[in-house]
Amino acid sequence: MSSRCASVSKIIPFSCVDGPGSRLTLFLQGCNLRCKSCHNPWTMGRCNDCGECAVHCPHDALSFQAGRVYWQETLCQQCDTCLKMCPQQATPMAQTMSVEEVIKQVARAAPFIEGITVSGGEATTQLPFICELFTQLKATPALSHLTCLVDxxxxxxxxxxxxxxxxxxxxxxxxxxxxxxxxxxxTGRGNERIKASIRWLAEHQRLAELRLLTIPEETDYLSSIEPLSEFIHSLGEITVRLNAFHAHGVYSEAREWRSAHAGDVEPLAQALQNQGINQVILPALYL
Structure with missing residues (x-):
C-alpha cells in the first residue's frame, strides 16, 4: 500500500450535488486559479504558518507553537474567523491525509454511496495522490464498484x-x-489550456459534464453563443450543466455582484437549445 498523502480541506461523506447519485466528496486544498466568483475561496491557498489566524481566533482553537499553527478541533466553533483573516486564502483546519486514511473513510460510507468525487480547490494540483487513491479503490474488491470522478x-x-x-x-x-x-x-488566467483539456477528455470519453457558471453582467456565454455552441457540438453528446452565481461566501469585488436568477440562466439554456444542444441541466434552485 502507498503512503502518499494530500492536503485535505474537507470530506463530505454523503453528497448528492457532486456527481450522479450519492457520493463521498473529497475536497483537496490548493488551487491554480484565482476565481473572483469562488464560493470556497479559503481552499485556494496553502497555510504558511504565518499565525495571523491564531491571533484572531475567538475560541482559542488555534495556537502558534514552534513556528507552526495548531488547530484544536474540540475547541473549534466553526465560526470561520480564521478563514476570513487568512492572507493566503487558506484554512488552518486542512489535514494531511494518506491514501489509506481516505480509503478507510470511503469504506465506511461505501454501503450508502455510488462513488467518490475529488474536488477542491483544484483536485489535480495533487494529481499523484488522486491517481494512487483511484488505483487503490479499483484494486479493492469491496470498493471497486464505486465510480471515481474528478471535479x-x-x-x-x-x-x-x-x-x-x-x-x-x-x-x-x-x-x-x-x-x-x-x-x-x-479567474486570473486565460482558457486555451482549459478548452484543450475539455476537447481531450471528450475525445477519450471522460468528459462527464461541462459546467457553465452564469454571472450577470460578467460572463459572456450569450454574446458568444455561436462559437460556444459550435465548440460544444464538437465534443459529441455531452451534458451541459448551467450553474447560477450567488455572492454568498465570495471575497473581494464579487461580493457586490448580483446573484443569478432564473431570468439570467434560462435565456442561456434556451439559446443553447436553439443551437441544437439539448442535454442542458438548469440549476435545481436559485439563492
Whole structure:
C-alpha cells in the first residue's frame, strides 16, 4: 500500500450535488486559479504558518507553537474567523491525509454511496495522490464498484490527464467564460489550456459534464453563443450543466455582484437549445 498523502480541506461523506447519485466528496486544498466568483475561496491557498489566524481566533482553537499553527478541533466553533483573516486564502483546519486514511473513510460510507468525487480547490494540483487513491479503490474488491470522478477547472495539461485516464471514470469541468480575455479577468488566467483539456477528455470519453457558471453582467456565454455552441457540438453528446452565481461566501469585488436568477440562466439554456444542444441541466434552485 502507498503512503502518499494530500492536503485535505474537507470530506463530505454523503453528497448528492457532486456527481450522479450519492457520493463521498473529497475536497483537496490548493488551487491554480484565482476565481473572483469562488464560493470556497479559503481552499485556494496553502497555510504558511504565518499565525495571523491564531491571533484572531475567538475560541482559542488555534495556537502558534514552534513556528507552526495548531488547530484544536474540540475547541473549534466553526465560526470561520480564521478563514476570513487568512492572507493566503487558506484554512488552518486542512489535514494531511494518506491514501489509506481516505480509503478507510470511503469504506465506511461505501454501503450508502455510488462513488467518490475529488474536488477542491483544484483536485489535480495533487494529481499523484488522486491517481494512487483511484488505483487503490479499483484494486479493492469491496470498493471497486464505486465510480471515481474528478471535479476540475481543466488547467491540468494533457500528460496529466493521460496519467489519470486508466483509473478515472469521468471529469466534470468548469468553463468560466468563452473568450480568453474574459476568463483572464474572472479567474486570473486565460482558457486555451482549459478548452484543450475539455476537447481531450471528450475525445477519450471522460468528459462527464461541462459546467457553465452564469454571472450577470460578467460572463459572456450569450454574446458568444455561436462559437460556444459550435465548440460544444464538437465534443459529441455531452451534458451541459448551467450553474447560477450567488455572492454568498465570495471575497473581494464579487461580493457586490448580483446573484443569478432564473431570468439570467434560462435565456442561456434556451439559446443553447436553439443551437441544437439539448442535454442542458438548469440549476435545481436559485439563492
Amino acid at each position: 476540475s477547472n481543466g488547467e491540468l495539461g494533457i500528460p496529466g490527464w493521460e496519467k489519470l485516464l486508466p483509473v478515472c471514470d469521468g471529469v466534470m469541468v468548469d468553463l468560466k467564460a468563452w473568450n480568453s480575455s474574459v476568463h483572464q479577468r474572472l
